[in-house]
Amino acid sequence: AQSVTQPDIHITVSEGASLELRCNYSYGATPYLFWYVQSPGQGLQLLLKYFSGDTLVQGIKGFEAEFKRSQSSFNLRKPSVHWSDAAEYFCAVGEYNNNDMRFGAGTRLTVKP
Amino acid sequence: DTAVSQTPKYLVTQMGNDKSIKCEQNLGHDTMYWYKQDSKKFLKIMFSYNNKELIINETVPNRFSPKSPDKAHLNLHINSLELGDSAVYFCASSPRTGGYGYTFGSGTRLTVV
Numbered sequence: 001a002q003s004v005t006q007p008d009i010h011i012t013v014s015e016g017a018s019l020e021l022r023c024n025y026s027y028g029a030t031p032y033l034f035w036y037v038q039s040p041g042q043g044l045q046l047l048l049k050y051f052s053g054d055t056l057v058q059g060i061k062g063f064e065a066e067f068k069r070s071q072s073s074f075n076l077r078k079p080s081v082h083w084s085d086a087a088e089y090f091c092a093v094g095e096y097n098n099n100d101m102r103f104g105a106g107t108r109l110t111v112k113p
Numbered sequence: 114d115t116a117v118s119q120t121p122k123y124l125v126t127q128m129g130n131d132k133s134i135k136c137e138q139n140l141g142h143d144t145m146y147w148y149k150q151d152s153k154k155f156l157k158i159m160f161s162y163n164n165k166e167l168i169i170n171e172t173v174p175n176r177f178s179p180k181s182p183d184k185a186h187l188n189l190h191i192n193s194l195e196l197g198d199s200a201v202y203f204c205a206s207s208p209r210t211g212g213y214g215y216t217f218g219s220g221t222r223l224t225v226v
Binding site for chain 1: 117153154155156158161169203205213214215216217218219220
């Protein structure tokens, strides 16, 4: 079964600094990969997804992620973080013909003024 | 228009009570899910329904019973509530296959006292 690891429980960055959140997955075939963001007291919002094709995918709110098969990674990046980006970020892996999406444990992002 | 709506948003109840959480989606999706998010933000799938048919039933106490009267609704009924059931419960939906990502409701925070 597929699984996801987010090695960083909590990350703090300064506003305006660049951001990279790590995600590693375990899956036998080509996975479907997702990043979600959860603001305090809110549900999860889809930031971006990767199915196939270009390994660098663009998402909403200025986020992007790169799929690296050799490293089994799908790291999320943003060149300049805004205070409103402070939230919990979840990486998830799924399969096309399977409705069983697995989430990582999440990374909490704190943004310093 | 809210795509996936859950009611109630907050639910405080005593141990031993029976309660229900309702979920409705207006996206025309075929598949709906219930996830439980614990105090450490870990998301675990509980159930998945595709066109009113149960397709995923993780190891969940049988006090939890999902009911899907039609493909736009997936309700969660919980009998004999216990302290450990306190969590945030998220409903989500997706097209027939999960590879397109999920749309989440805003969650129901259940507190058992």
